[in-house]
Amino acid sequence: MARVLLRFSESIVEEPIIAQIILELKIPINIITAHVDSKGGEVLAEVPNEALDKVIKAFRQRGAVVSLPKLIEVDSEKCISCGACVTLCPVESIKIDEDKSVVFDKEKCIGSICSACVDACPTRAIKSPKQNNAEAAANCKL
Numbered sequence: 060m061a062r063v064l065l066r067f068s069e070s071i072v073e074e075p076i077i078a079q080i081i082l083e084l085k086i087p088i089n090i091i092t093a094h095v096d097s098k099g100g101e102v103l104a105e106v107p108n109e110a111l112d113k114v115i116k117a118f119r120q121r122g123a124v125v126s127l128p129k130l131i132e133v134d135s136e137k138c139i140s141c142g143a144c145v146t147l148c149p150v151e152s153i154k155i156d157e158d159k160s161v162v163f164d165k166e167k168c169i170g171s172i173c174s175a176c177v178d179a180c181p182t183r184a185i186k187s188p189k190q191n192n193a194e195a196a197a198n199c200k201l
């Protein structure tokens with residue numbers, strides 16, 4: 060499965076775009092997180108790898124902004140095993156191993172809509188998913 064970050068502006072947020080695309084393309088879309096109100100919405104979703112291009116195109120055609128979140132990277136050289144990132148992670152994506160190294164579970168991380176660990180790290184050992192996401196969007200040729 061591939062993760063896509065979908066942003067819906069105020070003008071389209073009330074349209075059932077995700078449901079329409081599921082029905083139209085006949086593919087499953089798994090919603091991981093969703094932050095939606097009357098001013099707009101941001102949804103992190105998983106789609107099958109083989110359908111990724113079609114899904115991105117379909118969302119963009121309906122006015123959504125689509126980017127491909129790349130997740131955080133931890134520089135173990137800079138990490139002092141303080142544990143600040145572990146306690147702040149809302150999805151328990153990071154833990155400190157028995158050898159005091161930081162272990163990051165990419166399957167759980169919700170990426171660019173979070174970044175709590177990036178801001179918490181006193182040694183800047185964690186690379187921002189916001190930076191990575193911008194790079195990914197810039198590199199996406201769809």
Ligand code: SF4
Nearest residue numbers: 148168169173174176
């Ligand atoms: S970006 Fe958020 S979800 Fe991902 S590891 Fe950091 S704190 Fe956890």
Ligand code: SF4
Nearest residue numbers: 138139141142144180
């Ligand atoms: S907050 Fe930074 S220094 Fe502390 S354990 Fe996490 S990655 Fe390591």
